[in-house]
Amino acid sequence: MAMRLRTLLGDHPGTTALKNGSTRSDLVAFDFAQYSPTNKGFKPMVREGAFDISEMAIVTYLMAKSFGKPMVLLPDVVLARFQHGHALYNANAGKLGPRDLNGKRVGIRSFTTTTGAWLRGILANDYGVDLDSIDWVTFEDAHVAEFVDTTRRAPAGKQIVQMLIDGELDAVLGEKSDHPDLKPLFADVAAEEKAWFGKHGVVPINHMVVVSRRLSEEHPDAVREVHRLLAESAAVSPAAPRFTTDEMQRSLELIIGYSAQQKLIPHALSADELFDDVTRALR
Structure with missing residues (x-):
């Protein structure tokens, strides 16, 4: 039987196939939480560990990691955009x-x-x-x-x-x-x-996906399957964000530097530190 995962994931071009069930798996199934807008679910994820899988603003994740919150980043971008128009x-x-x-x-x-x-x-x-x-x-x-x-x-x-x-x-x-x-x-x-x-040479990353540390430590196969499904869902949408490993690295390094400069986090991290051994291998 598929492992059921509490999931917070907004409606984005790259998540449509996953959320409508056209991208599916025998290993994992998703119980989608309903928050509108999606970012209202970030607080319960950070403060209570409310989900197994969660969309997450990258700066919120950096701050959460700096305070030891038990979450791990997946190399999956669901929202990225230029910021100047905002x-x-x-x-x-x-x-x-x-x-x-x-x-x-x-x-x-x-x-x-x-x-x-x-x-x-x-x-x-x-x-x-x-x-x-x-x-x-x-x-x-x-x-x-x-x-x-x-x-x-x-x-x-x-x-x-x-x-x-x-x-x-x-x-x-x-x-x-x-x-x-x-x-x-x-x-x-x-x-x-x-x-x-x-x-x-990069597009600013806004939202990526995180998993609970417990899920990554106890069920690494499920985490790998979640990443596969996210990547497959994104691949069928021309409008989904597209990042090479190097582009993702540069975007993450830039926002890490900005966040440290603005004292949102106590010091800069390397991009590699945002992942664990399971998720780092998926990049």
């Missing part, structure tokens, strides 16, 4: 570009979001922004309870995009909006993304 400012207050953010009020859902970490890394390393000079305004706690968040919390009931529209914030990260007053912080998003890719 930053806005209010044009009513005058033109604002990325180099103008020093000393400004910048909103972000949580200081520890992966999109936020990527964007802050881009701002600091490509535009010379002093991240410590910014008045960060946040709306949610970190998924990892042990992380000490020193940012300023928005007043109860406030909404991030509305605060930008109302002039209570100068810019926001991690958001999109079609409001006519709100414009991209990076004026030519497509050109910025192309230049960034030319410099780094």
Whole structure:
């Protein structure tokens, strides 16, 4: 009989075949948890070990690993994208570009979001922004309870995009909006993304998949089968993220460096340290 695994996995191009059952296995079966959006399930995974298999924001995983949470990374990317289009400012207050953010009020859902970490890394390393000079305004706690968040919390009931529209914030990260007053912080998003890719040669990874340490230690064959199924499901979708081993390594090394720079983790790790002996062999 197939081993049933508690699973958190969002609806992505690369997970469709797995979730609709067209990619299946005799060894493992999936009991899919329902969270909308999927990232609401990251907190119970990190804090309670709620799932055997879980989609996971890469920065949340890095932070969880730094606090010894019993999870192991699989080399399976389910969400990756360029980040430049997820930053806005209010044009009513005058033109604002990325180099103008020093000393400004910048909103972000949580200081520890992966999109936020990527964007802050881009701002600091490509535009010379002093991240410590910014008045960060946040709306949610970190998924990892042990992380000490020193940012300023928005007043109860406030909404991030509305605060930008109302002039209570100068810019926001991690958001999109079609409001006519709100414009991209990076004026030519497509050109910025192309230049960034030319410099780094990678697409930023947002979400990968983790398994519980117990599952990896006690049922390595099941973990290998989960990876096979994820890879097979991704292979049938042209829209699924595609990473060579080297591309994944470079993307992971970059976000590890950004996360350490921003003190989300105490020190940089090697990409190899994110895997264990079972999952490292699957790369």
